[in-house]
Amino acid sequence: MAELTYLQAISDGLRTEMRRDKRVFLIGEDVGVYGGAFKVSLGFQEEFGPWRVIDAPLAETAIVGGATGAAIMGLRPVAEMQFADFISCAWDHLVTIAAKQRWRAGTPVPIVVRLPSGGGFSGGPFHSQNPESSFAHIPGLKCVCPSTPEDAKGLLISAIEDPNPVLYFEHKHLYRRIKGEVPEERYTTPIGKARTHQEGSDISVITWGAMVYTAEEAAQQLDADGVSVEIIDLRTVMPWDKAAVLESARKTSKVLVLHEDTRTGGFGAEIAASIAEEAFEDLDAPVKRIAAPDCPVPFSPVLEKAFIPQVDDVVGGLRELAAY
Amino acid sequence: MAELTYLQAISDGLRTEMRRDKRVFLIGEDVGVYGGAFKVSLGFQEEFGPWRVIDAPLAETAIVGGATGAAIMGLRPVAEMQFADFISCAWDHLVTIAAKQRWRAGTPVPIVVRLPSGGGFSGGPFHSQNPESSFAHIPGLKCVCPSTPEDAKGLLISAIEDPNPVLYFEHKHLYRRIKGEVPEERYTTPIGKARTHQEGSDISVITWGAMVYTAEEAAQQLDADGVSVEIIDLRTVMPWDKAAVLESARKTSKVLVLHEDTRTGGFGAEIAASIAEEAFEDLDAPVKRIAAPDCPVPFSPVLEKAFIPQVDDVVGGLRELAAY
């Protein structure tokens, strides 16, 4: 085991697969000579050559559509968006072709799209978004959102191995801030299985990505109040581990769903609606949602703080639930 | 009052605005000489000339991005997608520019995008979709989904008048099947106000678009069982009339949310989650959702029937709720 940052764990996962399986290649803007905007693929072009680490033109449709074609020919493309925000330029290819080709024509499309996402560093409206909810609604796509270095590596390997299009959301705010033990060997983390980040008995928090740490800090404060909070890190949003969520909801009877994306129509709505429908008799309080407000992500630090759910917001929500 | 089809009512609304306000123009593929794939703008080019009824190149980004620019210059563009499905090609322009320009830079973008949507005629995976849920999640966009000829006209006029980007979903299956009285003069139907399609006291159905009629038929069957069903036609999905929905939910204590789009992460989740959160104490049963299953829209009639929620499915759901 080595202690790696979240970012190093992503690099490690990608390198592991590229060494193991020569069908795997990386394509994206500035991923080669530059090593990627965040240096995830630093040194990769030297190791794997220019045809397995491809500096693409500034053309997201060509990158994602091209990855689709290469996947159909038997390769295992990993496409990098420079920022998750730019995936909007390849929306059509993901929802129209990659998502539907298996069901429609029996053609699997095993691509991975890496999406540096999330805010917290004044990236502004177009370098901070968390678009996973939009994709989770499209049948045929998978969405994974690791929060720990260990899961970052294991889920990337699972994503590459998966025979479906997988959107891999890597949270930029965790890149260098979060460190953890990461096994050196190859391993996979299952897609569709939640992780209990911390056990508790009074309230469940269902969340993923950077919000796991916000929930953790808030839970510490609740602990001081004598309220025991369970944190479920969904890890993968599509498929999502409904069984684990319902189990936790039934145990605690009170649930807070927390995400960094905006509230209305966010994936938290699906989770809350499912719990409210399937654990109706077990709930002692309405399922509460905390998410970003319905507006773009602001640039100014004071505004961004008001936008991204903060520890205090979560503490407030948990206290409300505790008091219900 | 004249009796018009839903399609004629749309034409009527568009013609009314184009006659009244010379800032309004129509742009889309085949909208001019051909009168639009569904003939909504038949005869418009003769009346308004080729620069107010513009046959666009096959280029959805140019159409929607171009409409955005023209709107910023003070015009009131109405852009037609040949089928709603093709809006995926202009996703980026809607979510990146049109949706955010007002908040970000103080620049309103008063465009209307007309989206012939919905299934029921073997259009297959790419001519049948209902993509309103995807857009309803994006702050800054409005989504309207009329179900009656009267609302089709009034909401189109409201959409054109609205200073924001409005996605106007016109359901193809209603085009010629649904007729109704439509006032001849100009009028607006408010965006954000639901319509009680039928009053009832035992169960509320919250729905929109073509599903209003499915709900109506199902309600007739429940009536025979002695169960009184209230049908709320949301009419506009973003903003949605939460007050009206909560009021109905509180009255009946049992709610079914019904839509033609696929279930997981569909806008029904937002509605169900909101009701479950805000009317928690008033519910006598879990909020139930009926929607299309999580797969693309099939071509074959037998498959499509299994895909689009049918009267029997709704009857089943209502009976379950009634028995709860």
Next chain:
Amino acid sequence: MAVREAEPVGSLNEVREAGLDRDDLLGVYRNMLITRGVEERGHILYRQGKIPGSFYTGRGNEGAAVGVATAMRTEDVGTPLHRDMGVHITRGVEPWRIFAQYMGRQDGPTHGRDGNVHMADQQLGLIAMVSHLPAMLPVAVGCALAFRIREEARVAVGWFGEGASARGDAHESMTLAGTRRLPMVFVCDNNQFAYSTPTQYEYATEHVADRAQAYGFEGVVVDGTDVLAVYREAKRAIEKARAGGGPTLIECLTLRMEGHAVHDDAFYVPKQMFEKWAESDPIESFRTWLRDNAEMTDEEEDDIAASVKKLLITSMERADESPQPDPATLTHGVYATPEDLDTPHHK
């Protein structure tokens, strides 16, 4: 701008040099007849109410589609569109499966999940089109990229209409293929209309092929009703790509001889255009050429016509026996399983 305008094809000898012997030529003729026959029968089925939804054909494009497909090798791949039935036929898709597809039956390549020519047999090196045009071009370029990465001597062929040439997907595809000199051939089915829209609203050059230069490769315009000229140009481009010479854009000029789809009477196409192009019907032209240059006999001609007719009739019957898909399977296969990847392509 300078593009090459391809010469018509001359003698049997010339064609032989390009790689087709007399038997091949009769095969090409047969494929063109099957192509048209499938679509004509489709029309009948449609009128009989057996085809749900809408219905599209490629009448007038049989030569272009069969010509290009004939120039492809087995190991090459392609993404044909709604005017390119001839590609499916030439690659060996059995007509009964196409009829089953039209009718939404279980034995169509998409098992009733999609309709029309939204289908393909991947074992035959074809990828099923989506409606969104020309979204298959980036996919085709991705195939070419895979061949380049693996250093395989294979070529990808991507089709697009002159209307769809206006979309960004065309540009990004040609940019990626051109900058990386990928083994890719772009085929533009220029049938002069995009639904009702004439070409001057789709592009502002004389030819779509003029654009090739803007991507650093060669463009050529060919009479799309001349199957052998199309074949020769496609062969040349495909082999050039295979040899590492980079992409080519081949523009096949035709007229869409019917409405955009079955409901459209094409009132917006001038009558004289139809009349003029009717004179160069690709099948009739090739038939005449075969008689004049390859001594096709009455007997041969009749044999082919009869065998095609029989094929079509039995195919329709067989298709009609195919069951409706089972609604219980509707949601199966939204996600692939690891076993799905266990195909020759994925080794």
Next chain:
Amino acid sequence: MAVREAEPVGSLNEVREAGLDRDDLLGVYRNMLITRGVEERGHILYRQGKIPGSFYTGRGNEGAAVGVATAMRTEDVGTPLHRDMGVHITRGVEPWRIFAQYMGRQDGPTHGRDGNVHMADQQLGLIAMVSHLPAMLPVAVGCALAFRIREEARVAVGWFGEGASARGDAHESMTLAGTRRLPMVFVCDNNQFAYSTPTQYEYATEHVADRAQAYGFEGVVVDGTDVLAVYREAKRAIEKARAGGGPTLIECLTLRMEGHAVHDDAFYVPKQMFEKWAESDPIESFRTWLRDNAEMTDEEEDDIAASVKKLLITSMERADESPQPDPATLTHGVYATPEDLDTPHHK
């Protein structure tokens, strides 16, 4: 392919004919100094930790940006990008508001909601860019479309980088503008790198302007460090567009003289390239030209330098007094109200 390569600018007389008198020229020089000064001061603020997020400049592009903007009339509109600070300065945006924008303060054009050059003063005929490149091009073409519909003698100018030229948005924009001959000028800031990516992976022609022909209009390449040559070409293109002559693509060739953004040391740019292009710094070149051709005196030069310096210092001070935005207003204005449309543009 044939594009015109523009001549460098010659005498004062020639420039006068193109519409600039001596005072104008000193104004152009001043705008270039302010442009660079704003970005240099931005660097300082960034190092002082006063600018959140990242920070981008257009060093080396001052001549191109100011040159084009000088050729625009008040009633024309434009969509400048992240290398085009000179456009904002020339159109009259006050530097203190730009510093406030950089620092995310209330008085920046976006009130702290967006950062960097993601801003514009619409009253000055500019539209705020988004990050997504070149998504502002279709918007600019839409402005040109509005002018055409209303038959106004106005022109829209859209900027894009040579990297972003690879994206579909560029293609669809040029297609619509070219087929409809809209009053539109496309300006390519070709600074030879897209982040770290050199031009050969973005386009396969010699020049980006080679592509203009593929859209049926004229392309011209101009030395982007020669403000007067840029001005002349822009003037010509803008007036041609105004007169109904359709679009032009102007490619301004420069080198991006710093990293992509402040964190990037541009290790991938060969040293000699920097050295070579440093010799044709747009400001220094123009200063020399003014001394040689317009008899700019030491005194004039010092006056301008001093007034710019003063402007920048007071602007920074004023910006620093601007309050932080109020978090309570975060969600205001996601949707426009009817009153928002009550602007001159919307009558």
